[in-house]
Amino acid sequence: MFVxxxxxxxxxxxxxxxxxxxxxxxxxxxxxxxxxxxxWTDLPFVGFxxxxxxxxxxxxxxxxxxxxxxxxxxxxVGYRTRWVALLASLLVIHLATVRYTVxxxxxxxxxxxxxxxxxxxxxxSRLDDLSADALRRTGTRPIETLRAHLKRDRDEWDRDExxxxxASPSEGSGDGTGGDDGDGEVPRxxxxxxLLYGQLMLAIVYFGAGFAKLVKGGPAWFEPDNxxxxxxxRNELFAMPxxxxxxxxxxxxxxxxxxxxxxxxxxGLLVALLARKPVWPVMLGIWGMHLAILPTxxxxxxxxxxxxxxxxxxxxxxxxLARRDTLxxxxxxxxxxxxxxxxxxxxxxVANRVRFYSQSDAPSRYxxxxxADFGAAMYAFREGDAxxxxxxxxxxxxxxxxxxxxxxxxxxLPVVSHVGKPVYRYVADNRSTHFVCSLPFDDEDAADVPDAxxxxxAVEGLDGVGVDGGQGPDADAGAGSGSSGADERSHADx
Amino acid sequence: xxxxxxIWAAGIGTVGPAPVPDLTPTTLARLAVLxxxxxxxxxxxxxxxxxxxxxxxxxxxxVCLLLFNLVGVAxxxxxxxxxxxxxxxxxxxxxxxxxxxxxxxxxDYDHRATLAVDGFSMYLVTSRMxxxxxxxxxxVAAYLLARANTxxxxxxxxxxxxxxxxxxxxxxxxxxxxxxxxxxEFVGVRYYRLELVTSxxxxxxxxxxxxxxxxxxxxxxASTVRSDDxxxxxxxxxxxxxxxxxxxxxxxxxxxxxxRLVATPGVTR
Numbered sequence: 001m002f003v004x005x006x007x008x009x010x011x012x013x014x015x016x017x018x019x020x021x022x023x024x025x026x027x028x029x030x031x032x033x034x035x036x037x038x039x040w041t042d043l044p045f046v047g048f049x050x051x052x053x054x055x056x057x058x059x060x061x062x063x064x065x066x067x068x069x070x071x072x073x074x075x076x077v078g079y080r081t082r083w084v085a086l087l088a089s090l091l092v093i094h095l096a097t098v099r100y101t102v103x104x105x106x107x108x109x110x111x112x113x114x115x116x117x118x119x120x121x122x123x124x125s126r127l128d129d130l131s132a133d134a135l136r137r138t139g140t141r142p143i144e145t146l147r148a149h150l151k152r153d154r155d156e157w158d159r160d161e162x163x164x165x166x167a168s169p170s171e172g173s174g175d176g177t178g179g180d181d182g183d184g185e186v187p188r189x190x191x192x193x194x195l196l197y198g199q200l201m202l203a204i205v206y207f208g209a210g211f212a213k214l215v216k217g218g219p220a221w222f223e224p225d226n227x228x229x230x231x232x233x234r235n236e237l238f239a240m241p242x243x244x245x246x247x248x249x250x251x252x253x254x255x256x257x258x259x260x261x262x263x264x265x266x267x268g269l270l271v272a273l274l275a276r277k278p279v280w281p282v283m284l285g286i287w288g289m290h291l292a293i294l295p296t297x298x299x300x301x302x303x304x305x306x307x308x309x310x311x312x313x314x315x316x317x318x319x320x321l322a323r324r325d326t327l328x329x330x331x332x333x334x335x336x337x338x339x340x341x342x343x344x345x346x347x348x349x350v351a352n353r354v355r356f357y358s359q360s361d362a363p364s365r366y367x368x369x370x371x372a373d374f375g376a377a378m379y380a381f382r383e384g385d386a387x388x389x390x391x392x393x394x395x396x397x398x399x400x401x402x403x404x405x406x407x408x409x410x411x412x413l414p415v416v417s418h419v420g421k422p423v424y425r426y427v428a429d430n431r432s433t434h435f436v437c438s439l440p441f442d443d444e445d446a447a448d449v450p451d452a453x454x455x456x457x458a459v460e461g462l463d464g465v466g467v468d469g470g471q472g473p474d475a476d477a478g479a480g481s482g483s484s485g486a487d488e489r490s491h492a493d494x
Numbered sequence: 495x496x497x498x499x500x501i502w503a504a505g506i507g508t509v510g511p512a513p514v515p516d517l518t519p520t521t522l523a524r525l526a527v528l529x530x531x532x533x534x535x536x537x538x539x540x541x542x543x544x545x546x547x548x549x550x551x552x553x554x555x556x557v558c559l560l561l562f563n564l565v566g567v568a569x570x571x572x573x574x575x576x577x578x579x580x581x582x583x584x585x586x587x588x589x590x591x592x593x594x595x596x597x598x599x600x601x602d603y604d605h606r607a608t609l610a611v612d613g614f615s616m617y618l619v620t621s622r623m624x625x626x627x628x629x630x631x632x633x634v635a636a637y638l639l640a641r642a643n644t645x646x647x648x649x650x651x652x653x654x655x656x657x658x659x660x661x662x663x664x665x666x667x668x669x670x671x672x673x674x675x676x677x678x679e680f681v682g683v684r685y686y687r688l689e690l691v692t693s694x695x696x697x698x699x700x701x702x703x704x705x706x707x708x709x710x711x712x713x714x715x716a717s718t719v720r721s722d723d724x725x726x727x728x729x730x731x732x733x734x735x736x737x738x739x740x741x742x743x744x745x746x747x748x749x750x751x752x753x754r755l756v757a758t759p760g761v762t763r
Contacts, residue, residue: 045637
């Protein structure tokens with residue numbers, strides 16, 4: 001369930017990093033949006049004096065909050081991650097510092113941990129290949145690379161977690177330098193350095209908590225009376241949802257066992273991580289510990305749940321949600337915009353249940369269909385289903401195939417599809433106008449596409465006439481595409 | 495009759511903003527750590543394309559994080575979660591505020607009234623009460639009363655749709671419409687000292703006592719019942735102000751939710 005990122009520094013898909021980015025940004029939005037920083041200032045008392053000099057006037061705090069919200073929204077979609085993550089981390093730290101002067105609880109202190117994670121995402125932003133930035137970077141790649149990415153054999157996915165979790169550390173650089181540089185081949189494995197450092201950070205924090213109990217409390221901390229008294233006092237002074245705490249204190253041996261388990265879990269996370277052993281029992285245990293504190297001591301804050309959720313093996317979850325059958329997608333191989341649009345879908349196909357074809361290598365059963373015009377739209381074909389899903393419907397089937405059932409459902413609503421289909425049609429018809437999209441074939445070529453399985457040499461020949469080939473009628477289109485790519489790269493490197 | 499705003503304005507207007515404590519070497523060191531972290535982070539991200547810079551930054555970060563977590567000092571942004579790490583004493587002393595309605599009924603102060611989301615760590619307020627003179631204590635009480643009435647109004651006016659808003663950041667027992675319906679308008683604030691003594695094995699409460707240290711109303715401190723003797727006793731019994739509030743739960747229990755020992759409305763303990 002949880003990944004040990006020290007043992008599995010690279011994944012076969014960038015899904016985990018992307019999901020963690022979305023979760024972290026959403027978590028912080030949930031934290032920050034309800035705040036009213038005006039209530040943190042101009043108080044008739046001084047809270048924690050150590051940082052009162054870090055408190056600016058209330059309007060500045062309010063401006064910081066909304067700037068942070070904007071940065072987090074950009075972070076969630078992965079737009080200019082390096083800079084928005086840096087900005088967001090600094091703003092989170094400042095807001096948390098100001099808030100710390102009036103609230104020193106776990107809900108405030110957790111903000112600092114989230115800020116560290118933002119810094120890691122900023123430092124290693126280039127590793128995130130499933131984001132708005134990654135989509136922008138596809139503009140720096142030749143169309144052949146994008147086509148190869150869509151069509152490549154994804155057998156590596158079979159190198160599943162069990163092997164990856166036990167993989168040699170030499171498999172990954174650890175420094176995250178193996179990321180996509182934007183103009184090379186699409187990587188076949190994806191370093192997860194921000195998650196590795198984030199997991200190590202949390203492990204150190206919990207280790208510190210356990211260490212303090214061992215050193216400060218010593219053996220007395222494990223005596224039944226200590227934890228019993230803590231539980232009893234909380235139950236006497238505060239309203240409890242249930243009286244579980246008062247029941248627990250009647251069993252000293254159980255209380256001692258809980259004390260030992262608490263320290264064991266807190267210290268054990270770092271030990272398991274460094275030993276490159278499975279961390280899921282420890283992380284689940286800590287989750288359970290936080291949940292158990294609610295009925296026994298009446299304290300609970302949600303922050304550990306989303307913070308730990310960052311380290312769930314989301315690629316496995318997504319693979320489990322994918323349909324078991326196979327979806328064949330045929331796209332216009334000469335459309336740069338189309339290849340870029342499908343790029344993230346190929347990453348999301350962690351279960352290898354989507355096969356991408358272009359006109360030149362589409363199986364004859366598709367290429368010969370009279371109801372499909374591959375030069376005009378993308379098509380999807382499902383095994384055992386005679387329907388040719390065109391354009392908008394093909395994208396909808398893709399979402400269904402990849403396990404995004406809610407998206408598939410929403411796209412099927414009449415009000416959504418009535419808007420979506422004309423939008424798709426407009427984009428498809430005008431992609432050469434509004435987007436970089438080379439169309440090297442004339443109509444005769446498009447109508448007479450050879451079956452790749454039957455004529456492999458012809459396919460190679462066609463691939464050689466790509467946008468970067470600089471041959472024949474493609475030369476201008478290729479130059480245009482390359483120029484645009486260079487421009488986009490300069491932006492992507494901002 | 496004072497309005498919420500006039501109460502607050504009267505309180506703050508009388509005493510002015512809270513005085514900022516002098517800079518101490520400890521405070522300077524804390525601020526230096528914070529500023530140093532910010533500068534180092536900006537430099538590291540700007541130069542993130544240089545692997546050595548990244549590596550050096552990450553190494554330095556983890557060394558600092560580990561050190562602060564082992565030592566147990568929260569020098570922001572380096573934070574730790576040392577909670578309940580000390581040995582629990584048999585005698586617990588706590589301080590809490592209660593609001594009083596027009597009929598004299600008490601209700602434990604809901605700390606969420608202060609910040610709307612979560613709330614003050616109330617020990618940050620109670621720990622200062624001894625330091626302040628009477629006008630400032632009255633200002634603090636007036637502020638708490640104003641916030642309580644604002645918070646109460648927001649609860650009483652909310653619709654069922656409030657459940658669709660952002661979920662709370664924690665599970666807490668807070669005021670609700672039904673509970674508030676039993677009270678008249680809040681007109682004052684009382685400040686208590688609580689003492690709880692548990693048995694040697696920690697399984698039973700041997701004694702519980704509470705002492706009214708002060709009471710404030712919008713009319714001013716005229717009804718204050720705090721005596722110098724009580725105040726002196728309170729100071730002597732107070733746990734020392736923690737240098738590191740992140741671990742303060744070991745020393746100063748945070749009073750955040752309505753207490754079980756609070757009498758039902760109409761009964762003044």
